[in-house]
Each structure stands twice: as C-alpha cells, then as structure tokens.
Amino acid sequence: MSSARDITPSAPIPQRTVVSSWGQNLSTSPVATFQSPPASLGGMLPRKSVPKILKPFNTQDIKILLLENVNQTGRDILTGQGYQVEALKTSLPEDQLIEKIREVHVIGIRSKTKLSEKVLSEAKNLLVIGCFCIGTNQVDLTYAARRGIAVFNSPFANSRSVAELVIAEIITLARQLGDRSIEMHRGTWNKVSAKCWEIRGKTLGIVGYGHIGSQLSVLAEAMGMNVIYYDVVTLMALGTARQVPSLENLLEEADFVTLHVPDLPETRNMISTAQLDRMKLGSYLINASRGTVVDIPALVKAMRSGHIAGAALDVYPNEPAGNGDYFTNNLNQWAEELRSLSNLILTPHIGGSTEEAQRAIGVEG
Numbered sequence: 392m393s394s395a396r397d398i399t400p401s402a403p404i405p406q407r408t409v410v411s412s413w414g415q416n417l418s419t420s421p422v423a424t425f426q427s428p429p430a431s432l433g434g435m436l437p438r439k440s441v442p443k444i445l446k447p448f449n450t451q452d453i454k455i456l457l458l459e460n461v462n463q464t465g466r467d468i469l470t471g472q473g474y475q476v477e478a479l480k481t482s483l484p485e486d487q488l489i490e491k492i493r494e495v496h497v498i499g500i501r502s503k504t505k506l507s508e509k510v511l512s513e514a515k516n517l518l519v520i521g522c523f524c525i526g527t528n529q530v531d532l533t534y535a536a537r538r539g540i541a542v543f544n545s546p547f548a549n550s551r552s553v554a555e556l557v558i559a560e561i562i563t564l565a566r567q568l569g570d571r572s573i574e575m576h577r578g579t580w581n582k583v584s585a586k587c588w589e590i591r592g593k594t595l596g597i598v599g600y601g602h603i604g605s606q607l608s609v610l611a612e613a614m615g616m617n618v619i620y621y622d623v624v625t626l627m628a629l630g631t632a633r634q635v636p637s638l639e640n641l642l643e644e645a646d647f648v649t650l651h652v653p654d655l656p657e658t659r660n661m662i663s664t665a666q667l668d669r670m671k672l673g674s675y676l677i678n679a680s681r682g683t684v685v686d687i688p689a690l691v692k693a694m695r696s697g698h699i700a701g702a703a704l705d706v707y708p709n710e711p712a713g714n715g716d717y718f719t720n721n722l723n724q725w726a727e728e729l730r731s732l733s734n735l736i737l738t739p740h741i742g743g744s745t746e747e748a749q750r751a752i753g754v755e756g
C-alpha cells in the first residue's frame with residue numbers, strides 16, 4: 392500500500408478576489424468558471440444581461456444601536472467585525488427612540504422596545520431589526536416588511552431555561568416553598584405537611600406543545616409526572632405524553648396547568664373564570680408565556696376561593712421598562728391584591744433569563 396501524500400492539482404485552481412471599498416481582500420475562495428450558453432439558445436436568452444453589481448460595504452460605516460442590555464458576547468462579535476456599536480442598558484421612551492433610530496442601519500432589541508409604524512417610519516437608514524429574544528410582537532412586522540426591513544429573532548435559545556424554571560415552580564407550588572421561605576425570613580418556624588404533595592404520579596397539562604412545551608414534557612416525565620398537552624396543531628408526543636382534543640379536556644384532567652402559547656388574539660384571556668372553574672379543585676396554574684393569556688382578576692378570585700391552590704406568574708399584561716419598585720396598582724390595577732395572595736410565585740419575566748440563554752441569543756441575534 393502506498394503511503395498517503397498530498398494531492399497536487401494538475402491545473403491551478405482559479406482564485407476569486409473580492410475587494411472591499413476600503414481595499415481589503417474579503418475572499419479568496421475558488422470559484423467555478425462560467426461558460427457562455429450554447430449559441431443555439433441565443434434567440435431564447437436576453438441579448439445582454441446587465442450583471443447586478445454587488446457593493447461590499449465598509450462595516451465601519453454601519454451604525455448599530457443595541458438596547459435592553461443585549462449580551463456582551465453579541466456586542467463583542469459586532470465590534471470585533473468593525474461595526475459602530477452603541478449599546479444601552481434599557482429600552483428608550485418613544486421620543487428618544489425616534490431620535491436615535493433616525494441614524495442607525497441596524498437596531499437590536501429585546502421584548503420591551505416597541506418598534507411601531509410611527510417609530511419605524513422615522514428610520515431612514517434601517518436595514519435590519521434583530522430581536523434578541525423569542526417573540527417579535529413588539530415589532531410592526533407588516534410595516535417592516537413593506538419597508539424591506541429584515542427582522543430576525545432567536546426562537547429557541549432560551550426554551551430550556553423556561554422549561555427548567557417551570558419544573559422548579561411545579562415543585563415549589565406543590566410544597567408551598569415560597570410561603571415557607573417568606574415565613575422563615577420573617578423568623579417564623581411553620582413545619583407543615585397538610586396540602587403539600589410529591590409531584591410523582593401527578594398530571595401536568597401543557598397548553599402549547601412548541602419549543603418550550605415539548606422540552607418541559609420530557610423533563611416532567613423524568614420526574615415521574617404524567618403529561619398531557621393541548622395544541623391547535625396535531626403534534627407527535629414525546630415519551631409517553633398524550634395530546635388531548637380540547638383545552639377543556641386538559642383543564643379537567645391536569646393537576647398542574649402550564650401555558651406556553653404565543654400572544655395572539657385567540658390566546659388573550661384564554662384562561663379566565665370559565666376555564667378556572669373547569670380546573671380540578673386544588674390544582675395549580677403556571678404562566679410563563681405572555682401576560683395577556685391569563686385574566687388575572689379571575690385568577691385572584693379563584694385563588695381566594697381556594698379552588699386554585701397555587702400559581703406562578705412570570706409575565707403580566709403591563710411590564711415596566713426597567714428595574715425598580717414598579718409592581719404596583721399604577722402598573723396593573725390589581726397588582727397589590729395579587730401580591731397579597733399565598734402560594735403565589737411572582738417573578739419579573741425571568742423565564743429566559745439565564746447566562747446560557749442570553750449568551751446563545753447574543754451569538755444567534
């Protein structure tokens with residue numbers, strides 16, 4: 392057997408050189424030689440096609456505005472490539488956003504920045520909107536499409552983080568851990584087992600079996616739960632999970648109901664008084680999807696009556712643009728009543744807020 396050796400091409404491979412506007416070589420990859428079409432096709436083809444001139448751009452001329460504390464990894468990639476990057480920690484009020492967006496070619500946002508038609512119509516140079524998050528409902532997509540502005544998002548980078556949070560919440564609710572912890576912080580020792588449960592053998596009902604719902608399904612089964620799900624689309628079950636034909640079926644059967652649907656007209660107040668009444672006595676509700684999906688005053692009533700034994704909310708109809716003491720009736724008129732309930736976990740939209748998810752979104756975005 393002959394020994395391995397380098398293969399030397401018999402003819403030199405042609406090299407392509409693209410020169411950018413500032414005189415640097417961009418690519419030297421080999422390129423095929425294009426042959427002229429045979430003369431017999433001459434009559435069928437346009438006589439002279441004018442080749443489209445591709446204009447390389449200088450990254451230093453491109454202005455990028457990143458809002459809402461986009462992850463450092465993403466910022467480093469863009470600055471490393473020579474773009475002009477301005478990064479701000481928060482979103483901006485509409486008037487300031489309009490001022491800033493006039494100049495930029497690219498804007499990177501998360502869920503708080505509203506890019507309405509009014510805002511986008513002021514953006515004379517805008518080419519790209521990067522949503523460093525899952526949802527794109529904060530952007531007027533129809534208007535962006537009309538203006539030829541491309542919109543990107545990062546649909547699965549934080550699915551696992553949300554699924555893990557929900558698993559933690561299921562156990563926390565079943566064992567009333569939030570209440571016990573608050574009591575201990577106040578100095579109260581309250582060792583109870585009444586109405587505290589194992590999750591093994593209980594039924595988890597997942598509404599919306601997409602990226603997050605399906606991840607959660609696998610994790611919950613590994614913890615010994617029975618999983619059922621409802622989705623508008625017929626989807627293959629993972630493991631031994633089972634799709635049920637209607638939301639009502641799911642509500643009647645599940646011990647824990649968790650919501651993972653998008654914000655759509657048909658999902659607004661999807662869980663209200665009628666649906667809460669259908670849920671089992673002493674069952675639990677978790678919402679880490681969008682704040683509009685649950686009718687919160689109806690949930691408050693169902694929890695006060697004891698029909699719902701606990702709930703976890705990560706999202707709200709109105710959420711503040713920055714951190715601070717904002718979770719009051721000024722933000723949502725029921726906020727203070729909600730805050731007074733027992734066995735209720737309230738978190739500030741942190742489902743996808745892990746180092747891993749933010750790094751992945753920063754890189755993908």
Ligand SMILES: NC(=O)c1ccc[n+]([C@@H]2O[C@H](COP(=O)([O-])OP(=O)(O)OC[C@H]3O[C@@H](n4cnc5c(N)ncnc54)[C@H](O)[C@@H]3O)[C@@H](O)[C@H]2O)c1
Pocket residue numbers: 525526546547549550553598599600601602603604621622623624651652653654655657658679680681705706740741742743744
């Ligand atoms: N809390 C957070 O930090 C956080 C993080 C990421 C995503 N989210 C939210 O979680 C939700 C789910 O995200 P995902 O990535 O799994 O979305 P996805 O698009 O992958 O899945 C959504 C599923 O819901 C189904 N669905 C749509 N309308 C329905 C209806 N009326 N009834 C039943 N099912 C319906 C869809 O068919 C789909 O299977 C979204 O609202 C997203 O914005 C929240």
